[in-house]
Amino acid sequence: MxxxxxxxxxxxxxxxxxxxxxxxxxxxxxxxxxxxxxxxxxxxxxxxxxxxxxxxxxxxxxxxxxxxxxxxxxxxxxxxxxxxxTGEIRGTLTVGSIPTVAAVDLPAVLRDYRLRYPQVGISLRAGSSERFVEQVRDGRLDAAFLGVQPGFRPQGVRDKELAHGHHVAVVAPGHPLAAEDEVDLRLLAEEVFVDFADGSAARAQSDQAFAAVGLRREVAFEVSGIELMVRMVRHGLGIALLPAAFAAELHGLRCVPITNGPIRVERLIWGRFTPSPAASAFLSLLGVSMPSPPA
Missing domain, CATH: 1.10.10.10 (Winged helix-like DNA-binding domain superfamily/Winged helix DNA-binding domain)
Structure with a gap:
């Protein structure tokens, strides 16, 4: 064969x-x-x-x-x-990213990478943090950007913390909370929410923040994508909790800080074994240095 x-x-x-x-x-x-x-x-x-x-x-x-x-x-x-x-980087690079990544300007990073290494074919995959860990571990992705809880450490991969930040309440301009300078979780618990699927890492950050203070909330609308979530909030169907750095880029919505709100950590992960030349070049662009092979 x-x-x-x-x-x-x-x-x-x-x-x-x-x-x-x-x-x-x-x-x-x-x-x-x-x-x-x-x-x-x-x-x-x-x-x-x-x-x-x-x-x-x-x-x-x-x-x-x-x-x-x-x-x-x-x-x-x-x-x-x-x-x-021989000094030429070629091959393929496959990267996974959550839709709300904010620690790096991913389009700018990929643009710089393509300019430096034009012989490399680049693929970007969208998905959830928990799936990306499995896909990097199995070798289906070279690297991935996650958004997880502070105590979460992905197993079977290498990782680097990129950013550590708080969530904000994202509401429509006409919502009663839009005039607030800051809100408490107890006040938010009375609202209707638009959020990601139950059981996902993106959802868990908010669920556990409420559970930690003995509160329950109503998630009436579960969505799989950030675009639909934002549209539903704009139409006043509910409010959302999103990372402050990402939410700041949303137009036509009000972002309200939360007292003792959810915390999200962004992590970069890659495989445990020696990455390909294309993957090594990408990681280097993000400040990850690969150990030199033994003499």
């Missing part, structure tokens, strides 16, 4: 179509199908069940896929290491 055959199998698995896989790989479908069939013959097992309506992995195909991905990643890493040895 060769790496190109593995790429074809991966493309078919991800698109669930030989036609779309061929388009992605810039090859005619008959040639792609022929290469997959050759690989199946060599392995002595069918990797895909094909019908007129769908294509899906067989049990053998599901077993083959993780190792094929690892082989392709290893090959890409080898190319990147050779290029780095």
């Amino acid at each position: 060769d790496l190109q055959q593995m790429r074809y199998v991966l493309a078919v698995a991800e698109t669930a179509s030989f036609t779309r896989a061929a388009e992605r790989c810039h090859i005619v479908q008959s040639a792609l199908s022929h290469q997959v069939a050759r690989l199946e013959k060599e392995l002595g097992a069918r990797l895909f069940d094909r019908t007129s309506r769908r294509v899906r992995l067989t049990t053998a195909g599901e077993a083959f896929l993780p190792s094929a991905r690892q082989a392709l990643e290893a090959a890409e890493r080898a190319r990147a290491e050779v290029a780095a040895a």
Whole structure:
């Protein structure tokens, strides 16, 4: 078997179509199908069940896929290491970030990185802090920006604290709280809230602040994205608790400081093992120095 055959199998698995896989790989479908069939013959097992309506992995195909991905990643890493040895940074960089990151100007960092290392392909993934820890640990992300509680330390990864700040109450301009210079959690507990999903790290920061003083609040609206949360607050459907540094950038809303309010820590995480040249360059741009290899 060769790496190109593995790429074809991966493309078919991800698109669930030989036609779309061929388009992605810039090859005619008959040639792609022929290469997959050759690989199946060599392995002595069918990797895909094909019908007129769908294509899906067989049990053998599901077993083959993780190792094929690892082989392709290893090959890409080898190319990147050779290029780095000659002074050129190339390869891929995949970064995860919560939507409310404020400790760094992420678009500016990515712009500077692209200018310095134009041969690196950059991908940015949105998501939750708890999922990012797993994805960095598994090698699916090179690095990620988290927003967590002060006592939270991600397991199985390396990390660096970037910022430590308080939440504010975000309300519509016409809301009664908009005229306040500061509010107490007891007063906020009477309000209706728009917040992230129950059980998420973003939600836990606020829930535990109320629980710590023996208060309960009503989260009537759960959302998955910050854009919808902000729109609902603007329409007066509820109020939100957001990090002060991030909320300050929101237009048309009032941010009110909270007495003994929730605290959020932003952390940068990356893998425990030696990062790729592209990832090392990104971490260096953020002030993370990699230890020199032993002589």
